[in-house]
Amino acid sequence: MPKGSEREFAVQKLDLDLLSGETLCIVGESGSGKSLTARSVMGLLPAPHVCVDRGSIDFLGEEITSINDERLRDIRGNEISMIFQEPMTALNPVMTIGKQIDEIFRYHSKMSPKERVGKATQLLNDVHLPDPSRILSAYPHELSGGQRQRSMIAMALAMDPKILIADEPTTALDVTTQAQILKLIKEMQDVHNTGVLFITHDFGVVADIADRVAVMQQGEVVESGKVTDVLNSPNHPYTQSLIAAIPKLKPRDSRISSDKMVMEAKNINKSFAGGRSFFGFGKSSNPVTAVQQVSFNLRSGETLGIVGESGSGKSTLARCVTRLIESDSGQIFLDGVDLMQLNRNSMRLYRSKIQMVFQDPFASLNPRIKVGDIIAQGPLIQGMSKVEAESLAKELISVVGLDEKAYERFPHEFSGGQRQRIGIARSLAVKPEILIADEPVSALDVSIQAQILELLDQIRDQMNLAMIFITHDLRVAAQVCDRVAVMRQGEVVETGSTSELFSSPKHDYTQALLAAVPGKTWQEGILAN
């Protein structure tokens, strides 16, 4: 690693072997060195900042760390290939999928153009893409995330490689798509007898796909072995703590909540305008419906989960409720007042009653303002005196479990989990009645995730808050929510208490979501014992 990094070696004393036809999962939290391990095999380390210091990588008797560039190019894509986390950035946006597949054949084989097209069509067929000829002439942005990742897999398998390296290939995808892609990788592996090196942070995925697993922490493998052994009886304390931190797919017991209604939303609609005419005037065309006829109610002391895949409109709904964006129609009653009817000024009085915790801990805090001031801002706006606001901010910093010294520091000095705590403190400072948490833990590692969820739970009980918890992860929803509403394409398809919804989902979509949760079989096995 370059000088001044937090540790001298990104990866240390790592020993791994991969057999053909086998899936080896490398699992670890962010910064554990799992991606760099994969990249070193492909010779894709960000030289000269990071390079292999010592050690060897033996590929079918060939030493990869010392071969020349020409041979390395020959191996890449031909004998070892790789798929990435974000298929949109891994594909060239100005080339059609067909051209990009064609390139591989041109470099690595001597087929005629006609044969190449035939082979490409065949490949897309193999990865179950509908209408291959259309996809061949499509640009990456014209495909869905799942289709793009399928195309990537088709490209990676084009030359029948001995090894496929998959670096978090399903992290950017929805759960149902993830389940399909995992199935596809398994299937392709059986057909081609490929060795798969699969990198992930999700033990659920590991349980579904791996034969063997290696757990990495701070650049070292702390435990490795057969997947069933490691998952069911982990030896190393780090593995134990990671597995303990995984949210279980077991619905929590519903707490007794009062019947006092704090918020009632009725028939909320929101659509976004499409492109505007050439001069920027006039009516917009092609509006996109984001939220459609959504109604819900929220009792005091209750956590309502809103669950759905990306694009289902759950974040838009949250922003409509807080009036960060204006909804097209509908009513939101808070203490008997319809918020939708208020103008900007009178809304300001109600703002503090609904607070939000945001998804991205790095974007949700102003980098130029000290943590203490960020937290004290809200009370100051409400007219609290400076001294009081400062002491409140200090108190909240300790409530969310941060050190007092945090008051004088800037956000960039904190880790993701700590920043999320600051965000929570900021929203609590104005004494809200309702806390809306928009994917508050999806950007965090699993162990940090567990801590933040615990903090939210604790605060909710202490302050008797009502909470709307937005998430795409059913496992998280099961842990924190009393009731869950499932959203799909802007509509709520099913609402019910968490335990009911998980044990007997009524809507087809809810069933599909539940079935797609990674590691479901494994977790059910544990829960049964």
Next chain:
Amino acid sequence: MNRFWGRFSKNKSAVFGLIILFLVILMAVIANWIYPDDPFRLAGKPMSSPGTNGFLLGSDTLGRDVAAGIAHGAKTSILIGLLATIAAVFIGIIFGALAGYYGGVIDDALMRVTEIFQTIPSFVFAILLVAIMKPSIESIVIAITVVSWPAVARLVRGEFMSLKNREFVQACHTLGMNDSRIMMREILPNCLSPVIVIGSLMVATAILIESGLAFLGLGDPNIMSWGFQIGAGRTMLRSAWWVCTFPGIAILITVLAINLVGEGLNDAFNPRLRERN
């Protein structure tokens, strides 16, 4: 601040530019002491070559001291450059912030106005403005401001458009913060670094425009300026090369120095951009 200076000083040419710029400013500040007399005064024998008759850099056709002119001209250039840039940045931030923050009709209206200014070649526009108003320091500053604010407005608008959707701004909305406070306290500080960079480069452009105007005889007739000196010596370029050459070098060095400093600021504000190259 120390880290900022550390990154800035890594760029050796920027430090060099800063030193030159400092010397030019020093010259402007002490001009009244080293050449206490009016630079328009006929100081001695006309067309003296550098080093003769007590003229360090020679004299022009009327016997005015070229060195005194350069020293006093530095005052004019720096003053006009700074004033025009500050005014342009101010107007540009207001236009850009309102357009970027509110979007929609306000954005359309403000940006169409900006585009009108951008469609006219800036130097021709500046000449036109100074010719309409009487040539004076004020009119020159106004003219340069009018032709240079649109660039700032466009930049600030872009920054505001991307920053206004950041989650920390949304958090401020949910706290009930009003719009002007969000714009001034939350968003503006986050987009100042590119504005400072473009502002520093605008000072150089302003000095060039001022010199060009003075060269064409559209400068303030009561104030010595490098452009005026070049214009006055233009006809004798072959017989008295020093009259044009030294003010020309002064402009070249000053503009170059400011550009180097601007580049250095850019590197210091965006350290990652440089590493990628």
